[in-house]
Amino acid sequence: MTHVKHLRCVLCKTTYPANKPVFECSCGGPLDVIYDYEEIKSFVNTPDFKRQEVTHWKYWPFFPVEHLDKKISMGEGGTALLRSTQFKNTYFKIEGMNPTGSFKDRGSTIELTKARKFKAKEVVCASTGNMGASIAAYAARAGIRCTAFIPTFAPKQKVAQIKAVGTKVIPVRGTYELAVRKTLELRERKGVYLTGDYAYRGEGQKSVAFEIIDQLDWNVPDNIVVPVGNATLLSATFKAVSELKKVGLIDELPHIVGVQSSGCAPLYKAWKSAAFKKYQGTQDIIKTIKKPKTIASAIACGHPVDGVKALNYLKQFGELTTVTDREILSARKELGIEGIYVEPSGAVSLAGMKKLKLRGTTVCVLSGHGLKVLL
Template sequence: MTLATAIKCVQCGKEFSPHLVIFECAECCGSLDIVYDYDRIRRQIVKDVFLREKVTHWKYAPFFPIADLSKVVTLEEGGTPLIESSTKRDWLFKYEGINPTCSFKDRGSTVEVSKANELGIKEVACATTGNMGASVATYCARAGIQARIFVPSFAAPAKLKQIADMGAKITIMRGTYDDAVQKTKELRVHKHIYLTGDYAYRGEGEKSVGFEIIDQFNWQAPDYIVLPVGNATLFSSTYKALMELKTVGLLKRLPKLVAVQAAGCAPLVRAYRENADHITPIKKPKTVASAIACGNPVDGLKALRALKKTKGLAVMVTDQEALTARKELATKEGVYVEVSGAVSYAGAKKLGLKGQVVCVLTGHGLKGN
């Protein structure tokens, strides 16, 4: 039984039934958020037992919108390590490369595809720069659901092969990631296909990054959590996870969140610096960090509000800074990540952060360009 009570538009505030299959606001096309009954969650969690349970993604099921847990599609994702830096005192790396498809996207896919499975969906569509498509294709294969994946032509060959090997139907698009998103939305309108991607259910799954970090810190907060930002779903989901833990009494102090974007595609950083109340899209992203080359981030407004509420930090890094960070992680830390995953480390270094710093490294190096 899910404890979700509503689906709410982030932009206009309109609420919809939690049983409605919807991917953007029917009134203003804004992105959506899932609302829960936190009093019931608080009562449901037996704290002494919950606190001692092993760190796994589905440990946090009370905070997910899945009603029938027998329909969960899982490959034992999550529970990724916090690796202490050998060169930076009090810095740690949340290494997402050991997830089933080698990126953090599996956290969202397990919830998103579980929801599709719960609803009896037989076919889904997904726009992706690579990692998300590979993850959706994998979990759909596990569930017996057909996946249709739309990717821009700049997607890394290794990611395309991973998608194809899972039996998904691939369409390579001319243009940008946002063009691929538009194509899936057209399918939704004309063929009523179920959309996967950076929508509300995926965001709920990606909250587990935030849950796990606090859990691994023995229910305390580090000083900073540093995250790469593309569509901003991971960033906004991490913020939501922290707020939920605080709401139910499992966290007293929030860490500062740090958003890092590539200089060639940094709409969130620019909006935050300009104290804007909206995101101005980047029409032609240009960066080697292809996994975060999202010019019009789906959850940009959520992330912008999260930055403002927490008085967080936002920084952009050049491609060279990201490449240098990737090399340093490999040669000095023994941690192999793709360029987009190294962006968090590059940003933390650029800001000269002090104290307990957690850099989320989002994808394995074998998935890179």
């Protein structure tokens, strides 16, 4: 079963068939997965669907996967949604409970399922740590070789995690964007399968928002707050809630907030720019941050791969904000008081919530476990 119609470029709207591995449009634009929502409705608008246990694969009708019995899974998803003991009407989505310790596993299960379907012998990725650890683990599970280009600023704990499952790690002296270029060069030379923040990863990350609303008994929170690096989780959250509304599972949309570190905030700056007021979604208006400077290394992405997708949604609803390293560390300590241990990037959402003084029921997505980065 799959309800995918095709892939479509976010910029020029060119379409591509879904039965072949395509990673970006010929114009350089990112691709989006387009579904037949009328077909999806028949699967999810039933009492049985809502009664199912909350797991990542409960939302299979919203994923680009044909055969559930051929999925590459490590038990991802179904993470806890905890009510805060300090902040009124606030919940925390604990993504560090995923198999490799971050939300990235939700995307990796889809990407490696697709990689095996397309008979990939080797996958390659660029990562500041979490995605590399996740792809490495799922590639090992799938029996597929993996190479990871990792900037030298990546935390050593994450590099060790990547190496532990047999992935070849190639250090990159420079930015995350340079690491991405290295993956593209390797694909050009060897024809390896690209993994990372491409169309299929975002489809898997939608389940964070699906689960949040499901765990709230299908009551839509006023706000969902997510950290932003490559903006894949942000754009996936926008898409997820939009899809739930399209198929009639919810009647209203939450306010979605993306939070970047003030030391690496290219998406926020584009959103606040004069160019965004005239933005039509046909070009990339994001200016690269060449030297990110933040304690939140997991979101130190100087040019968000999914930034254009996120900006398209931001024209409709939601907002962005930034937080300082001091605000991030303060939020991390407050989470510790509640017994929750996160890496700095995992505390970004709470820091953003506090800065904006959000009202109403708010869910902060805590993206990664504290053992990922030892300060």
